[in-house]
Amino acid sequence: SQTIHQWPATLVQPVGSPLSLECTVEGTSNPNLYWYRQAAGRGLQLLFYSVGIGQISSEVPQNLSASRPQDRQFILSSKKLLLSDSGFYLCAWKSSYEQYFGPGTRLTVT
């Protein structure tokens, strides 16, 4: 069966520090992968998605970037965090027709 992992589960970072969040999927090959952010009390905002290695589509211009160095690995990065980057970051993968979310990383920028 397929499993999606995210780490870390929680993170507290100061403004201006770098960020690296990792997502890996097991039990499937060449999945579509997604990064979402959910601010407190808000809806899901799609940040990036990838249909294959090295293929990244950006949905929202901001100080975040994404990379997909391996088939089942998706990384979200930032060189300098802003207070507004705080939120719940969710990785997701798409099977044939359905999308499944990972457990998420809760990021607090102080």
Next chain:
Amino acid sequence: QKEVEQNSGPLSVPEGAIASLNCTYSDRVSQSFFWYRQYSGKSPELIMSIYSNGDKEDGRFTAQLNKASQYVSLLIRDSQPSDSATYLCAGWAIKAAGNKLTFGGGTRVLVKP
């Protein structure tokens, strides 16, 4: 018009009653729909998928799709306090070749004992 719209709620229902959630969608969304349940502080969990007109039942959940009227609904029978959560409706955005799921804002459901 937003691609997928939901009433934000909260929808308050007594324990044991039927909770009825509705979602409308635009022509920019393909006609495969999904309901996710999200508990506070947790990630969304897929609970129902519906691909064709009509009803689909799974346990206490029934999803209904009406393509002519462009709405999707979720019924929760015999509501339990554990059903208290935010429910998200979603469909694949046509313009993104089915690669991007478009979500409604979610409906918060409160089941009162």
